[in-house]
Amino acid sequence: MTIAPDLPTATDVTVRPVAGHIGADITGVDLREPLSEHDAEKLRRKLHRYKVLFFRDQHIDHAQQIAFSRTFGTVTPSHPYDDEAPEGYPEILAVDSRKYEKRFGRTKYSYDNQWHTDVTAVVNPPAVSLLRAHEVPERGGDTSWTNLVAAYEGLPESLQRLVEGLRAEHRFGGRRPQWSADSEYGRRVRENPFVTEHSVVRVHPVTGEKALFVQPGFTARIVGLSPSQSDRLLDLLFEEVTNPAYTVRFRWQPGSLAVWDNRATAHLAPTDLDHLDVTRVLYRTTIEGDVPVGPDGRESVSLSGAAFRGEK
Ligand SMILES: [Fe+2]
Structure with missing residues (x-):
């Protein structure tokens, strides 16, 4: 986005931490306007510290979301498998219950209803994700995030040492894909698989923090262990990653926007809407x-599929 000269400004970005380990509310910024470099740098610093930033009443359009997204780096195409981006905006992934109903034949509010970090099946998972609410139900539909650094730091030292030496295979659907193998989506995943081996502990390139980089949405197995050993260790690690102590939950309104550090968090799409139309x-x-x-x-090493890149 165009960066305005760094002049003294009347607007003042305010940051209010939300939960004990993760999340901050941001006020004093209007995302319809270009950010000053000072404010942009402040948001990047706070993102690395609090892992997810929440904005309210930002009634921006697709182009403005893409422009604001550039504050955090190069914007990618919508998704490795998604070809239903809104016309003219190939960078936008519509998280639209009507689309999922068509695709999966049942009501669904995300392509993945398990805890996950976005697109870790690729060798370079997105650094940051931004999600803007357009139409949300009157009740339910919250999203939760968890702090993977807190999850790592909460492990006893002996387990930290154990997992630091391990690698894990990530693929769409993880151990138990939520779509049937003969669905159109299942076919797409099978015909163009993305599979990557990541370290179980990831060192954040900006903060140097260690994160427990596994989650049920994509992590399929620990390399070098038998299937049952891998399953039992992953059960233990997933329980740590999804410990409510490390999480924050966000109630959406139209115009709400969440920005998360996808290198240090996992999130959970709503699971409380299936009985509501x-x-x-x-x-x-x-x-x-x-x-x-x-x-x-x-x-990390790609076992199948290309890196996920945007246009510089
Ligand atoms: Fe996601």
């Missing part, structure tokens, strides 16, 4: 990510 429409953008690095300096 409601429409929920949000729009996501993602920022091109780097290739994760483990504590031993080893990079």
